[in-house]
Amino acid sequence: MTRRDWKHARANSVVHALRLCKEFALVRHNLSVERIADRMGVTHDSLYKWLGNGRMPAILVPAYELACGCHYVSDWYGAAAGRLVVPMPTGRAVSEADLLAVNSSCAAALALLTTFYADPTRADAAVATLEALRAHLEQVAFHHHNVARYAAPELEF
Known part of the structure; x- marks a missing residue:
């Protein structure tokens, strides 16, 4: 199994973005779908349904991304709207x-x-x-x- 370059991963659909978040949570944080659903406060059956059809309620997207530790869904929505999405960097000393x-x-x-x-x-x-x-x-x-x-x-x- 090859390692995925998570920094340069880009979703090509909302379903792909949801699955990228799930895979990121599994690989980086060892979180199963059940544990992600528990952190979101929803049932794992609902989360499986949303991952399958890509129809997660918009109000739950931030909670999903927070539970997974990544922002592929928000990035995809921005890119789908024709926006350039650049992560806001944290400040550090400049040389x-x-x-x-x-x-x-x-x-x-x-x-x-x-x-x-x-x-x-x-x-x-x-x-x-x-x-x-x-x-x-x-x-x-x-x-x-x-x-x-x-x-x-x-x-x-």
Whole structure:
């Protein structure tokens, strides 16, 4: 059995997203469907039904994701609505290497974008371009979060 790269896993349907969450909970947290249902406060029969047909009530999606420890369903709903979903990073100290990494990822993304627009029929160029753009946007989101923290500082109690 090969290890799944959970960080780069993307769902292609709501049923697939629900199952990815279930598999993540099983692999990472050793949670069965019964234990997930218990943490959500529902019966395991209901959870099995929702996993089978993809019709989980929207009010229960956050509880399901909290029980599983991942957010594949929310990410899929955002992507299905045409939104780019980037996880909000946690703040940490920034080094000069981090700022250089943003510059180099921007340059790499632009180079791949230029290659893609020169010949958009190449499938490998599209996949590499999407991954480079996503990586760059995640880095920019990290710095956005850090700057926003200074605009509204957190108070220590």
